[in-house]
Amino acid sequence: MNPLTSLGWNASWQDALSALQKPDWTAARVCAEHKEIYEVHTGAGVIPARIRGAMQWRTDNNDQWPTVGDWIALSLHDAGRVGRIEAVLPRRSVLRRKVGQGEMLGAQAVASNIDTVFVVTSLNRDFNPRRLERALALVWESGAQPVVVLSKSDLCGDTEERERCLEAAHGVALGVAVHIVSATEGDGLDALFPYLGEGRTLALIGSSGVGKSTLTNALLGEERQLVHTVRADDDRGRHTTTGRHLLALPGGGCLIDTPGIRTVGLWDADEGVASVFADIEELATTCRFRDCTHTNEPGCAVIATVDPDRLASYKKLQREVAFQERRENKAAMANTKRRWKAITKANRKASRDR
Ligand SMILES: Nc1nc2c(ncn2[C@@H]2O[C@H](COP(=O)(O)OP(=O)(O)OP(=O)(O)O)[C@@H](O)[C@H]2O)c(=O)[nH]1
């Protein structure tokens, strides 16, 4: 089989490439991103590639920069030893995170064209349903399918504790599969294999130290990703994985290991929030008042039913989304104003010159 097919290349990607009408450009997939250089898989192997007219990309939407997982149109140079990224084919799914602060706030594509995202969280003591909720919102928004992976089951000897975590995970991850694994012991991995295979792309996200790279190595069947086994305080501290890497799996398909995201930033996650809290949104339709804020209104179906902690995090996420929308609108308005100013100026000059 064509190695690119194994990585997910298919007829509809071919159509997207053909539509560019550049017979010299060839298909490739971004495997890793360094400062100015990308590693891309051409089917014949992995080669370094630069991007066409860097300045042009930079002034464009930052979000359109090539990212790990992107299918790209590549031109080959130097007898095929190096490539140049000519275009990014329209993404089918994209995982984004919030970067920067204040006025510099923006979204960064973390990985694209993913089918399934393993949201990894450690059973150890790090387990935090609120964080899981946020990560799930991010995944729903990306267009990929989330799966919860509770890791390090070997460190959680207490069955009661395990049950509690499992129940809590099911509670926030409605309709999402939850699996318990130990990557070091090899327990529970069988249940993960159905998500892998020819043409499928998997990504792993989760806090630093939860065991994403250890799981990656276990699924690869070889030690490809660096893991600090001596790290005693294994749920905190430094980030071992520093970049995102797309790795081909021996049984077909590929996976993207990511560095731990310290805080899962939300971006344009309105739909994501709605999916995670589908039950609340559903209940809200039965509140007595249509604009019920579920705070202290009489006849509120939400307060009566939903766990207060869960309701609080629902509201917090909603506020966060609303805040980001306002900020985006502001930025959009400033942009329009700037453009109008330029147009008016040009018009004035034109009428003066006439
Ligand atoms: N006991 C046990 N330890 C594990 C397991 N999985 C990972 N670890 C340990 O947890 C620590 C962190 O594992 P990593 O795989 O590097 O974690 P990571 O999520 O990739 O972390 P970052 O790359 O920093 O985001 C290491 O010391 C691993 O040996 C497991 O299933 N059981």
Ligand SMILES: [Mg+2]
């Ligand atoms: Mg890692």
Ligand SMILES: [Zn+2]
């Ligand atoms: Zn209500």
